[in-house]
Amino acid sequence: MKITRIETIPIQIPIEPTRATRGARGSHLTSPFLLVRIHTDEGLTGLGEVSCTPGWSGEDQVTAAHIIARYIAPRLIGENPTEVERLTATMRTAVANNPFTKSGLEIALWDLLGKSVGLPVYRLLGGPVRDFVPTKYSVSGLAPERAAEIAAWAVAQGFRTMKVKVGIEPEEDIARVRAVREAVGPDVRLGVDANGGWSARTAIRTIRRLEEFNIYFAEQPVPDLDVAWLSDVRAHVSVPVMADESVYTLQDAMAVVRAGAADVLSVYIGKGGGIGPARKVAAVAEAAGLTCTIGSNLELGIANAAMIHLAMATPGIGAEEFPCDILSPFFYEDDVLAEPLPITGGSARPTERPGLGVALDEEKVAHYRVG
Ligand SMILES: [Mg+2]
Structure with missing residues (x-):
């Protein structure tokens, strides 16, 4: 199995206004996140999410998409996505810092590994x-x-x-x-x-x-x-x-x-x-x-x-x-x-479905897509 393409989708889902959190680092009022889909030549797709908070790591959905497209995707395309540990090291050296961005890809690799062998990630x-x-x-x-x-x-x-x-x-x-x-x-x-x-x-x-x-x-x-x-x-x-x-x-x-x-x-x-x-x-x-x-x-x-x-x-x-x-x-x-x-x-609780065990609702993805 080989990685053929990495797709990123900027989304924003509203936080229930009365729930918005306030702490010493300010208020968390919006979540400009990035969905990640790693496509393969065998038709399996790995799902990931960059749940980035600019006030924490300096990453947002724009930087994450850029870092992936410019520095990381070229190093992952053509590689076997089930070699999670090796590709994690590849990402570490492809570009400094940006941990939330890298994690969005890493969990998509785990999702693909699980789907490829029919086991949930925790197993x-x-x-x-x-x-x-x-x-x-x-x-x-x-x-x-x-x-x-x-x-x-x-x-x-x-x-x-x-x-x-x-x-x-x-x-x-x-x-x-x-x-x-x-x-x-x-x-x-x-x-x-x-x-x-x-x-x-x-x-x-x-x-x-x-x-x-x-x-x-x-x-x-x-x-x-x-x-x-x-x-x-x-x-x-x-x-x-x-x-x-x-x-x-x-x-x-x-x-x-x-x-x-x-x-x-x-x-x-x-x-x-x-x-x-x-x-x-x-x-x-x-x-x-x-x-x-x-x-x-x-x-x-x-x-x-x-x-x-x-x-x-x-x-x-x-x-x-x-x-x-x-x-x-x-x-x-x-x-x-x-x-x-x-x-x-x-x-x-986890589900028993392979990989992360989750699927996207494409209508909702389209609805909450931004920029
Ligand atoms: Mg804390």
Whole structure:
């Protein structure tokens, strides 16, 4: 089997206005994503999604399409798409950075490998280490009353774990977490995600005050510029510290481990450039006695499917203790999948269909296509 053509489709699906997320890095109001279709000479097609967030990695649907067409497609066309590991290395050297763009192609390669042998991706990765993937909700950094309403709504949807966006203004952050705790009661597990919005000093002081509300992790309390800042915070608070923005690559994960900067790593399909790189980050965490969760930048269905396969088959992802952010169907008005994934409030499951197990609804793709 050989790759004959790589097609990219810029799309944008509206976010339900009352769900738009606000955090320390701004508000996520639109998702200018890129669908990827890898065509082959045997008629099989691999599906991928570049779920890029410009404020995170500097990628958007225009840069992603350009990088693929100009630098990566010429290196992949004519190659055997089932040689996923080798082609991942090819992409790494074809152009620097742009991990979310590369991940859109990498998951399409996994999709093709699965389709070519008739197995779902999680079985190719070694099979299930859990029956389903526990998931959590993310409560936007809004005014306390509004955040409390959203949290109560999330409980009604079935979520028993959630995180609250903080890192915006300490007093307001504390008021928000207090309101959410009062709304959800004592039995819902609550973490906080500051998206790097606090200084180390503010983080230490604020996290200590938040302990009153029984928070069980503090995600990316300080900016991602120096892991020593994260280590400082971790040395002075008792709740587990999670590194998200600080960990993109395998080497980032190693640096966090060496610095003793975190208890939990938040892995994404996008940050490292695909499912394979994310599994390596999880293995580093496992070797160091840490655990991982899966974070989100509001992926659409194709990337959600990839996240589910990753979590199903990766022991280094401790989804029972730190449920994954496979939550975007609760944020979007629609998706481009022909059939929605089995994602509910609190759990996500893969399908048994080959590859990623998803198909596109072509009418919806045409409807949400932009530019
Ligand atoms: Mg995060």
